[in-house]
Amino acid sequence: MEQFIQFLYPFSWIISILSFSPQIIRLMRIKGPAKDISFLSWIMFQCNAVLAWSYTVFVVGDPLLSVTTTLVLTANITMVMVLVYKRIKYREVVVEEALSA
Numbered sequence: 001m002e003q004f005i006q007f008l009y010p011f012s013w014i015i016s017i018l019s020f021s022p023q024i025i026r027l028m029r030i031k032g033p034a035k036d037i038s039f040l041s042w043i044m045f046q047c048n049a050v051l052a053w054s055y056t057v058f059v060v061g062d063p064l065l066s067v068t069t070t071l072v073l074t075a076n077i078t079m080v081m082v083l084v085y086k087r088i089k090y091r092e093v094v095v096e097e098a099l100s101a
Helices: 002-029 039-060 063-100
Strands: none
Touching: 002 063, 039 063
16 A cells, blocks of 8 residues: 555645646636636735745654645746736726726
């Protein structure tokens, strides 16, 4: 059983990335400020990812787990950055439209 788990372990990041995929795809397709995606939830996911990465890198020291948590952290950062970008980009459009009216 231990060998089977060691075999599957390197693929755990795939499951994590796949869990983000629907939200990331939805966010990329939205042509507005993405108000239906919870910014607060993603910030909390981000905090969790930073803590997990920090613990893995500085306490556990397992290189394979460090790669996994780095990939998850990268997916979280990407999601939050795109969400912030869309909120800022489409907020400016609304402000400009209001000013021109």
